[in-house]
Amino acid sequence: MISTIKSIKIHCFDYPRDRIIGDSQIASSRVWIGALELFDAHGNSGLGFFQSLTAPLPDAKFIRVLLESSSLEGLTGQTPEALIHRVTRPRGGNIQALPYHLDQAIDQALWDIVAKRADLPLYQLLGGTKNKVKAYGSGVCFHLTDQQVTDFYTNAIKHNFDGYKVKVGHVDLQRDIKRLLQISDIVGKDKRIMVDANEAWSPKEAIMKIRAFEQAGVPIFWVEDPILRYDYQGLNEIRQALKDTHVNAGEYLNLTGKKALLEHEAADVINIHGDFSAALRIGWLCAEKGLPIAIGNTPMEIGAHIASALPEVIYTEHSMLNWDYIVDSPYSIENGYIVLPDKSGHGLTLSTDNIKALNPSIS
Structure with missing residues (x-):
């Protein structure tokens, strides 16, 4: 039986960049990056990353609350192989954009755990x-x-x-x-x-x-x-x-x-x-x-x-x-x-x- 996603862990980091980066519109001197880990019952994990360029990330507890109110219910108890292929259609307010590129972090973590369960490099x-x-x-x-x-x-x-x-x-x-x-x-x-x-x-x-x-x-x-x-x-x-x-x-x-x-x-x-x-x-x-x-x-x-x-x-x-x-x-x-x-x-x-x-x- 294929195990489902059982838990999630969130890390939020704030530390200096090794140089000021930026463009004609913004500048950034600190790394505000987060990591999102998904775990199944067999010990496999998937890792994805989210970030902010212009302001500090909120703490990890806030990110968890944000996910619980929007996406977390749709992750836990689900098989990641199904989630990477699931099609959702926006209707009214049923799908809302997540801040800090959290949607990409979830996507990356899902593909990572699926590749590990298949014992294949992701590429x-x-x-x-x-x-x-x-x-x-x-x-x-x-x-x-x-x-x-x-x-x-x-x-x-x-x-x-x-x-x-x-x-x-x-x-x-x-x-x-x-x-x-x-x-x-x-x-x-x-x-x-x-x-x-x-x-x-x-x-x-x-x-x-x-x-x-x-x-x-x-x-x-x-x-x-x-x-x-x-x-x-x-x-x-x-x-x-x-x-x-x-x-x-x-x-x-x-x-x-x-x-x-x-x-x-x-x-x-x-x-x-x-x-x-x-x-x-x-x-x-x-x-x-x-x-x-x-x-x-x-x-x-x-x-x-x-x-x-x-x-x-x-x-x-x-x-x-x-x-x-x-x-x-x-x-x-x-x-x-x-x-x-x-x-x-x-x-x-x-x-x-x-x-x-x-x-x-x-x-």
Whole structure:
């Protein structure tokens, strides 16, 4: 008899980042991350992650109450194999969005425990065959000083990524150009440079500024979220004007919004994150159009399992963030590729020693 989910455990962490990360809209100096564990009666567990960028997480007891009022009843007593395939339809207020990416944490934990019960690495359960996926280096560097940027990218090149992403969108165009030239000199002119404006521009601004970057000597492989997420017409205009630069969009959109990007021919690359169940659907949509996918930042690079499973994925973002302090054996990087462990599940476990040092709230 297949055992059901019996209990849940929640951890909430708050500790300093190893550098200030951010973009043209926000800055973050602390890691506010949570871990959600599901357990069955046979001792199997599933682990997922939730987070906040702009404010501390509430304590674990509050998160538990939040889940009990919305999702927990639908987890305990259920078989995880059924839950990962269950279809729910929103009607009125019967389905409400959970804050802090808790929905992704539940999804990740369910897929993890199912893979463990099948004794398969998660990427294989998802249909993947590669234990290495191509990554690009990302500094999330908008608020760093020039010296901090030099230090970060000088360290990043040891991983031999063939592409590097730079945060842009400063009110001073010359500041963006200076930073791009600085990073291009560090990583090498043979490396791809991507930029991410985090919706800082209008369509005309985006076209003008990307052309200015190119004229300054920095070809741009893709521009990510140059304008407002729902401006599908504007994104299409940028695509048409910038023939040599790909438009990457979708980070801030749900599955319906990503589908609209495809319908409006508003992106060359679709950006997705750490929801495994949604990723399988998005992969199908992109395959229909022949569109590539990029995996954005996911806690502990857990999205690399999605990258292995979906043939459309061309890159997985790796920002070398210290949120992996809370796990044992983070995924390694070899010659520009994230290496997935040969373990059942996603292969990540919480670090008992480091968790004790952080003294998190636990429920």
